[in-house]
Amino acid sequence: MTLDVWNDPGVISLLSEIVDLGERPEVDEFFWLKAVASKTADSTSHDLKFFNAAAPPETPPPRENTYRIANIILQGGGVLGIAHAGFVTGLETIGVRFAGVAGASAGAIMAMGMAAVRGDDLLNPTHKKVVDIVSAMPMSAFIDGPYRTRRLIKQFLLNRPSFSPSSWPAWLGALRQIQHTRGLNPGNAFEDWVRGVLAEHGLRTVDDLFARLTSISKQLNAAIGAVRLQGVKPLSALELVEEDGRHLLQVMAACTPIGVKFQFPDDIQYLSAETGTNSPAALVRASMSIPFFFEPAVFDVNKDTWSAFVKDRFKHLANEDKLHELSTIGEVAFLDGGIFSNLPVDAFSTILPDVPTIAIPLMSAGPTKPYRRRARLSSLAEDIGTVGFMVRDQRDRDAIAALERREKVFKRRQIGAGSTMPARFPFHLAAIDVKDANWLNFSMDEKEIMDLFMAGLMRAHKFLKDLQGGPNHG
DSSP: OOOOGGGOHHHHHHHHHHHHHTTSHHHHHHSOEEEEEEEOTTSSSEEEEEEETTSOOSSOOOGGGEEEEEEEEEOOOGGGGHHHHHHHHHHHHTTEEEEEEEEETHHHHHHHHHHHHHTTOTTSOOHHHHHHHHHTOOGGGGOOSOHHHHHHHHHHHTTOOOOSGGGHHHHHHHHHHHHHHSEEEOOHHHHHHHHHHHHHTTOOSHHHHHHHHHHHHHHHHHHHHHHHHHTOTTGGGOOOOOTTOTTSEEEEEEEETTTEEEEETGGGGGBOGGGGGSOTHHHHHHHTOOBEEEOOEEEEBOTTTHHHHHHHHHTTTSOHHHHHHHHTOOEEEEEOTHHHHSSOTTTTSSSSTTSOEEEEOEEOOOOOOOOOOOOOHHHHHHHHHHHHHHHHHHHHHHHHHHHHHHHHHHHHHHTTTGGGSOSSOSEEEOOEEOTTOOTTOTTOOHHHHHHHHHHHHHHHHHHHHHTTTOOSBO
16 A cells, blocks of 8 residues: 555645745754755765855855755654654755654654665665555565464454454463564564665665765765865864765664663674675564564674673673673664664764754554552553553663753753854654554554655644744743
8 A cells, every 4th residue: 555645635735935034044953954955976875075064155056956954853652763764854855854753663764764765875865665655565564473473463453352262272372472572473574675675776785874874974974074174154063974874874772681782883883794695575574573572683793893882881880791691692682772762862972963853753642541459461561561661761861861951951051152063952842643543553544644654744744843943842
């Protein structure tokens, strides 16, 4: 199923309003970093020249050759990540292009999809192809466990769970499956689908992904190097990115049994060498390993780098015996990236830190049930789920609190800095209200998918309106 988004009257009307909003000067107070593009000699990509929107060139460049450069951070949220596609559509429509892309779980699908679609050129728009990709996801096929388990899951998604004696064999089968594999679904159908999508866009191996990121980093560094040589402020404060661009894409996953956050593709160096020849779909699968819904994604470690990695991460937290025990682990498993970093707002705090960055939380309006101590298994499952969400949400709150502290530091630095700093704190939270949509509803119909896309597009519209003078969070 592919949505007919571009002929929808509501989408057409909203995009028209977004284009008008994009003309307002307040928008460039936030999107201060702009690029003028010209085709390279071989016409395969673009040469970029950066300038500060507050100090444009004497001869205004053609609008169609001018772009706004930013970073984007995409929160996890299961199938609700479809809303991200709507938000990206809105901003790319006004010429925003994303240098850095980070995400966890559902955000990882979108982040990897954008990296695949844009190819070797930062300025290639991604939204139309990405919308086609996410709207055509065969979501119900991702429930790929045994027949009785699939039926049980779909009953839950339809709010029609059965506890009658006839359903007991299915329940027992599901419990045994979790006991032996730690997941109701193998996740093979999901990974196969991602692998096919990425291959269609030229990403067949992780090495292919690094080649793409290297091309993007060279494109960025050429523009950054030019303005640094000229001493243009605040552009001269821009830092070069790694030559291989490995931090321009950040996909988060939770590594067990050691209990640390992995950031792909950078941390792939700690996994076996053959991982580089695998599809990047394996990294998305690792980030999307929803506990108990999907089986964990298992990888062998790299024996040459693993010991040093363990010592670096645990040197102040474990004694020598524990360090030795962790160093001798032969394989690790990955769970959903949202466990440790569902909204990784610090993703670009050390690279391109003053480049405008937008983080997209997915805000749910589902009902909150009062706490009641009950002996039923269903109540126990609800309580376990609540604890998991509490931990994840508190990590998000801590991240947002850290962001607010960074804003205070920014404002103190701004005093007396003059033109050496952006006019506004270059970070904005733009939460998308997904109403009461179920984040595990892998059986969504076309209307539900369209509603999520529209929620993201409407949030892009509101984000641009907020830039008229509103706060940087909201």
